[in-house]
Amino acid sequence: MGSTHAASGALAGVAVAAVAGGALVDLAACGLVGAGAALLPDLDHPESTATRSQGPASQGLSRAVRAASSAVWRATRAPGDDGGLHDGLGRHRHLTHTLPACAAAGVVCGAAASTVPGAAVVLWVLVSLGLRGLGQCVRGQRRAALSSWLTVSLAALLVTGVVLGVAPPHPVLLGAVVAAGALVHVLGDWATSAGVPLAWPLMVRGKRWWMFRSPLAFRAGDGAWQERVLRWACGLGAPALCVWAMMG
Template identity: 35%
Template sequence: MGRSHALSGWVAGLAVAPLVGLTSVAEVVPFAAATAGYALVPDLDHPGASASRFLGPLTGLISAVVRRFSGALYSLTKGPRDEDGTGRHRHASHTLVAAIGLGFLAASLGDRGKWAVLAVALAGLLLAVHVLGDWLLAAVVGAGAWTVFGAALPGTTAADALQAGLSGIGGWIGVAVGLGMFTHCLGDSLTRSGCPWLWPLPIRGETWYELRLPKLLRFRTGGWVERLLIAPALLAAGVLLLPGVYPFIISTISDGETTQSVHRIFSGLFSWNV
């Protein structure tokens, strides 16, 4: 489900960007890309996940630590009706607490310098590229070039624009991390297994209560619903939410000549002789 998680993070980033004051392509694209990458991070608790295999032994080691921590936390906090399982996958890293905590940690890195913030943003970007492909890297590089060269104010240098860009990242990187992780949890709540993202709130005797859709609406991870419905819908939304795309489509459709042309095409297609 890695690709769907990354796409959902991309869509969430595009949707939330205006709410945190990001409106231009140069701002929105890096934010959405980082959100897409951090939408994969909760699955560090699974050894076969994209995030766990991303940097080979390094992320593999991080994955092992996350799994052990998650298992220990589950043993300490499980309620009387929680399952008698290991608590390693879809537990500690799949909670709102983890999303908020890591989001605040990423935001606090601004105190350690702009390059620390940039490192966090690049980690999210490269993880997203690892799953979604090089097109995302090209998009972010293009947006970054626009920030440095195209958006520089008269009388400023490229170095000044770059510094401004790094300062801008510090303003949103914590939101990107937290939003991406929480988006992952919401995605898992659509599946048959559900996701206990409201931990440690006890529900029906369970501290790790799996939130999920009604039975008829749940889908299997990697099944046809995800591949044929969920992923294409996310991809379409990921294009429509790019700055300027939806208004352009609406203005094009509402144009009188375009509407008449489409009408003539369809009239011709369905004007059969009987």
């Protein structure tokens, strides 16, 4: 669901920037940052776009995230918790797919962006991740080109330079976009049959990691029409919202 998450994150990023009254540069930058942030929760999966995005560096981060998720699951699990269907150890779709984790991601990225070097790193990492995720929406040979690490990295570097040179985003705005991007990822996974632990750390029916699912849940990765509709709606909604915000 990488492309769908990225598209929904782009829409969320644009929406946050529009509410903040951002200019066109802010809307575009926040859209790309939101797209990248919407892929962050899947750092808890060894084969996700986020995990593979920066080679050994992101793979090492993924291992640390999975270990932390499993440790928190073991420390907070109730007798009825089983660790999930993926590995039984509380790694994938556990800690990073909670509401506190979304908020924490926003706080960490916002704090890091309080300095120019920190803002540059946050922008480059998330924009490159967002471009990679959005590039998955494209089919054929263009998809391969848009997935190239060098191409994506250089494009993200260009975007970062322009944004910092023209209109550096406020750290609070950047943090809010990251939190919103992570949140729409969690809500997107709530729409699937595997569900997400929306109530953690509260107890629900004897479980602290109760997996909430949409009444109309679909299986992720099966090419469900619901996912295609969501991807198209968000993909078209982000630029439409940019135009509306500028006209308003």
